[in-house]
Amino acid sequence: MSKAPKEYYDEIFQLIEQHHKWFSNSIPLVASENTPSPAVREVIMSDFGSRYAEGWPGERLYAGCTYIDKVELIAIELAKKLFRAEFADVRPVSGVCANLVVYTAFTDAGDTMFSLSIPSGGHISTGRKSLGGTAGSVSRLEVENFPFNVNEMNIDVDETKKKVKQAISEGKKVKLAMFGGSVLTQPHPLKELADVFHEVGAKVCYDGAHVAGLIAGGLFQDPLREGADVMSMSTHKTLFGPQGGCVVSFDKYAEIIKKATFPANVSNHHLHHVCGKAIAFAEFLEFGRDYALQVVKNAKALAQSLYERGFQVLGEKKGFTQSHIVLVDITKYGLGGDLEKKLERANIILNRNLLAYDLKQNRHYQNPGGIRLGSQECTRLGMKENDMGYIAELIARIVVKGEDPERVKKDVIDFRKNFNKVHYCFDSVRKAYEYIRIR
Numbered sequence: 001m002s003k004a005p006k007e008y009y010d011e012i013f014q015l016i017e018q019h020h021k022w023f024s025n026s027i028p029l030v031a032s033e034n035t036p037s038p039a040v041r042e043v044i045m046s047d048f049g050s051r052y053a054e055g056w057p058g059e060r061l062y063a064g065c066t067y068i069d070k071v072e073l074i075a076i077e078l079a080k081k082l083f084r085a086e087f088a089d090v091r092p093v094s095g096v097c098a099n100l101v102v103y104t105a106f107t108d109a110g111d112t113m114f115s116l117s118i119p120s121g122g123h124i125s126t127g128r129k130s131l132g133g134t135a136g137s138v139s140r141l142e143v144e145n146f147p148f149n150v151n152e153m154n155i156d157v158d159e160t161k162k163k164v165k166q167a168i169s170e171g172k173k174v175k176l177a178m179f180g181g182s183v184l185t186q187p188h189p190l191k192e193l194a195d196v197f198h199e200v201g202a203k204v205c206y207d208g209a210h211v212a213g214l215i216a217g218g219l220f221q222d223p224l225r226e227g228a229d230v231m232s233m234s235t236h237k238t239l240f241g242p243q244g245g246c247v248v249s250f251d252k253y254a255e256i257i258k259k260a261t262f263p264a265n266v267s268n269h270h271l272h273h274v275c276g277k278a279i280a281f282a283e284f285l286e287f288g289r290d291y292a293l294q295v296v297k298n299a300k301a302l303a304q305s306l307y308e309r310g311f312q313v314l315g316e317k318k319g320f321t322q323s324h325i326v327l328v329d330i331t332k333y334g335l336g337g338d339l340e341k342k343l344e345r346a347n348i349i350l351n352r353n354l355l356a357y358d359l360k361q362n363r364h365y366q367n368p369g370g371i372r373l374g375s376q377e378c379t380r381l382g383m384k385e386n387d388m389g390y391i392a393e394l395i396a397r398i399v400v401k402g403e404d405p406e407r408v409k410k411d412v413i414d415f416r417k418n419f420n421k422v423h424y425c426f427d428s429v430r431k432a433y434e435y436i437r438i439r
Helices: 005-024 038-044 066-083 095-106 157-169 190-198 212-216 251-261 271-308 336-345 376-380 385-399 405-416
Strands: 087-089 112-115 142-145 174-180 203-207 230-236 240-249 325-329 351-353 370-374
Touching (some): 038 240, 066 240, 066 271, 087 251, 095 203, 095 240, 095 251, 112 157, 157 174, 157 190, 174 190, 212 230, 212 271, 240 251, 240 271, 271 325, 271 376, 271 385, 336 370, 336 385, 336 405, 376 385, 385 405
Parallel strands (some): 112 142, 112 174, 174 203, 203 230
Antiparallel strands (some): 230 240, 325 370, 351 370
C-alpha cells in the first residue's frame, strides 16, 4: 500500500539526519567533495534561494535585487582577488556549466578541442560525443585527447606538439585546449604548450575544478600567468564553498563570457549559492594559504603511508602527488568498485577510478583498477600528516590484511571523535555535519 504524503515527508527528514550522523562518523576521502563552513551553510538556507536575478548586477530582468546585486558584486571582487584575475563570473551553477560557458564563448560546433581522455584523468564534461561527453554531445565539438605519459602522470609535451601539427595538416579547426581534469596529481605543462595552441588560433582554458583552492592558495600552478586565456572551476572541492562554478579571465574576454553565461547557459543562477561563494571566498582569502599548504602535505603523507603498506600508488617518480589527489592501482588486492564498497562498510568513503591503461586491459569504469583519494575534506576537519598515516593503516587493515570492515568501522568512529569542527574558517559554534533543524 502506498504511504501517506506525511509518511514520505517524515521519511525524507529521517534519511537526511541519518546521512549527517553517518558522515560525522566517517572518514571522507572523495576528492571532489568538501564540507562547507557553518557560515556557508547558513547563507545557502537564506531567502536568496527563492529569488530570481537574471542577467548581470545592475542589468537585471527582475526587480527585488537591491541586496542580491551587492552580494554578487562582492563575490566577483573576491574571486578576482583570489585568482588575480581581471574578470570573474560567479554565475555558473556547476563546474560543468562553467565549461559550457567556455565552449560557448570560444568555439563553434564542429571545432576541435584538445583535452585529457577520461581514463587519463579527464572529466566527462570534456569528453567525446560517443562517450556522452558534454563537449561532444552538447557543444558538438570534435575532441582530440592529449597524449598521456603514465610514468610521468602527465601530458606528453612532445607528442602533443606532433598531434597538434597533424590535426592542422588534416584540416581540423583546433580552437580550444582544455588543460586540467578530475585526476590531477601533477601540474600540467601549460607554459610549455600554451604558445603551441595560440599559434594555431586556439584559446587555452584550464579546468581548475579540482585544484582551484590550491591555485587560490598560491600552490600547484598559476594558469592565468602560464598562458591560459580563461580558467573554469568548481567552487566546492579544494575551494571549500557551496556546490557551484566560476569562470575567471581577462577584461578583453569579459563581454563574450558574460553572454555565454547568460542567456546562453543559465537563467536564474542559484543566488543562495552565489552568496555562499562570497562567504567561502572571504574565508579563503583569510585562511586559504595555510589550508592549501596542509592539503598538499596531507596528500603526500597519505600517499607515502599507503605506499609503505604495500599499495601501488601511482606517480612515485614524481613524488606521488603535488595536489590533494592520491591515485592507487589497486589490482594487487582486487578491483576498485569492490574495494570501494568494502571500505564504505567501514565508514571510509572514497571512490573507484579508471586508470589510464584500464580499458586496454578490459576493465570497466564500474569496477576499474584504481581508487582515488583526496585529502581536502579531512584537512578541513583539522587532520594533519600523522592522521594520514593512521587512515592509511585503517585502509590497509581491510584491503591488505583482509580484516572485517565492521571491526575497523569501530576504530573509524572512535578516530572521528577528535575531528568534529570545521577549520580554516571564521569561528562557529556549530560542528561539521551537524544537522540544523529549522522546521
